[in-house]
Amino acid sequence: LDVRFFDSGYTDGYEHGRIHGLIEGRALGREKGFEMWEELGYYEGFSRTWRAVLEREQKADSRAVTHIRHLLDLIDQFPRVNPSADDASSTLDISRLLRQIRSRYKALCSTLGVTPSMRAAMTPKEEEKAEKPSVWSLEQPPAHDMSF
Secondary structure, X not given: OHHHHHHHHHHHHHHHHHHHHHHHHHHHHHHHHHHHHHHHHHHHHHHHHHHHHHHHOOOOXXXXXXXXXXXXXXXXXXXXXXXXXXXXXXXXXXXXXXXHHHHHHHHHHHHHOOOOOHHHHOOHHHHHHOOOOOOOOXXXXXXXXOOO
């Protein structure tokens, strides 16, 4: 009798957990995917902007342009849809590709003499911790005694 109740409770709990696990997994995957694409979009926009600047200055043969081209090539390799299990591209190591993209971005920033902004890779909680003080000092105006 106890085994029957146990088995029934276990089966119900397992199904309930499986359903909620799928829901939470999808939500987490959507959130992490958005964060990755926000970061990649930042790198792509940064690269395209600097490529336009360097082309305007007619420095198309510089080392920075080579880094830009490689960075944009790596970003183009990043999958735009979830690979299925039977898809040949499912062997792609996304975390390795993302590390390569970050490394190329840092190399580009070094070549340009720009401090790399890892703000795109930060979560909102990390951004709060990394808040820097304002460049301008904000002082309270002196209190004036307005009594007569």
